[in-house]
Amino acid sequence: MSFLKKKTLWFVIYGFFITLVFLYLLFPSDIAQSKIEQAVHQAGLILKTESLNPSLPFGFKMNKVSLRSVAPPTVYFQGDVLDLQFSPLNFLRKNKNVGLKGKAYGGIFSGRFSLDSLSTPGWPQAGKLDFENIDIGTYALFKNFTGKEISGKAQGSWTFNKSRLGNISGTLTLLINSGYFTLTEPFLGLNRIDFERGEMKAQIENGKMKLENLQISSPQMDFLLNGEITLADDFKNSQLDLKGEMAISDKKVKMNINIGGTVANPILRYI
Numbered sequence: 001m002s003f004l005k006k007k008t009l010w011f012v013i014y015g016f017f018i019t020l021v022f023l024y025l026l027f028p029s030d031i032a033q034s035k036i037e038q039a040v041h042q043a044g045l046i047l048k049t050e051s052l053n054p055s056l057p058f059g060f061k062m063n064k065v066s067l068r069s070v071a072p073p074t075v076y077f078q079g080d081v082l083d084l085q086f087s088p089l090n091f092l093r094k095n096k097n098v099g100l101k102g103k104a105y106g107g108i109f110s111g112r113f114s115l116d117s118l119s120t121p122g123w124p125q126a127g128k129l130d131f132e133n134i135d136i137g138t139y140a141l142f143k144n145f146t147g148k149e150i151s152g153k154a155q156g157s158w159t160f161n162k163s164r165l166g167n168i169s170g171t172l173t174l175l176i177n178s179g180y181f182t183l184t185e186p187f188l189g190l191n192r193i194d195f196e197r198g199e200m201k202a203q204i205e206n207g208k209m210k211l212e213n214l215q216i217s218s219p220q221m222d223f224l225l226n227g228e229i230t231l232a233d234d235f236k237n238s239q240l241d242l243k244g245e246m247a248i249s250d251k252k253v254k255m256n257i258n259i260g261g262t263v264a265n266p267i268l269r270y271i
Contacts, residue, residue, distance in 0.1 A: 032060065044070055049082075059085035059099075075140055079104030095125055107133035107153070128159045136176065147236035147264030152179020152198065160204070169205040174198075184265050188248070193218055207231050211242065222247045225259065236264035 033052040040047040050064035061084075067077040085099040096117065101110035113127030136142045137151035153176065160170030176198040183191055195218035203210045209229040216223040225244035232238045242259040261267035 040067070041070075045076075046070060055083050055085070057085070058088055059083060074144065077104065077141075104134070105138050106135040107131060107155075109134070123162065124160075126161045128157065130157045131155060137179070145235040145263075146181075148184075149182040149192070150179065151181075152176040152195075167206065170203075172200070172202045172204065172209075174200045187268075188220070190220060193220060204231075209238075214242070214244075220248070225257075227259075229263070232262075236262065238263050240266055 033049060036052070037047050037049075046068050048066050049062040052060055052062050055061040062082045063080070065077070065079050065082045066075060068075040080103040082102040082104075083100065087093075087097040087099075089097075095114045097112060097114055099110075099112045102108070109129060109131040111127060111129035113124035113129075115124055132155040134154045135151075136154050137149075142150060154174060156172065156174040158170065158172050160168055162168050176195075178196065179198065180192050180194045183193065193216070195216050197215075197217045199213065199215045201212045203212065207230065209231060211226050211229065214223070214225040223244065223246055225242045227240070227242035227244075230239040230241070240259050240261055240263065244257060245254060246257050247254045256271040258269040258271065259266050260269065
């Protein structure tokens with residue numbers, strides 16, 4: 001085509017790529033790292049990273065990164081790699097879109113979220129996160145949420161939206177393979193349940209998590225549950241209102257059950 005033969009076009013393309021190369025080579029990594037850590041600290045969090053480098057096309061990559069609260073010192077995230085990408089249209093948008101991907105806890109994750117501002121970190125207005133092969137046994141925050149020892153390899157997806165009134169709604173799908181969870185009290189001589197597969201699908205709305213399906217398959221017993229969890233500020237204190245079926249000994253014995261109490265201290269009732 002004739003326009004490809006124009007020297008001016010090729011000079012523009014050449015200049016564009018040369019500019020990108022120089023921006024990459026001359027990127028002030030130390031200054032950018034310090035500025036980002038200071039901005040996050042203003043939101044009451046502590047961000048630490050071993051190194052920060054530019055990442056094409058419009059972002060930066062952090063290695064050996066951790067994010068925790070100031071007080072009490074709770075670790076929210078520790079990862080090997082976190083790559084953040086910013087949309088060039090953010091200059092024209094009220095909400096700022098950020099893409100992310102990375103490696104953590106033996107697995108990978110990717111997603112996107114929307115912020116009110118890039119200069120003042122805060123809770124995102126909306127977002128989606130997909131994850132795969134995450135070793136939840138090494139994720140300390142998961143134990144803090146539930147108040148129990150839980151292990152297994154997790155994969156799934158989480159979406160959320162925050163309304164103008166501050167209410168959060170969303171969806172959660174979760175699949176955990178080859179794991180276990182400890183019991184508050186011994187049950188049938190067991191202190192924990194070793195499961196082959198755990199699956200959950202839930203809707204979050206108006207302060208409640210509505211379970212469409214919660215299924216646990218194990219050599220000792222199988223559970224099939226649905227119902228609601230009334231969410232508390234401390235998740236392990238969230239109230240349970242679940243019902244369903246439990247099968248014991250290769251499904252030869254079945255019974256209906258209700259589960260009340262809290263996430264940390266569930267109460268089973270047999271029907």
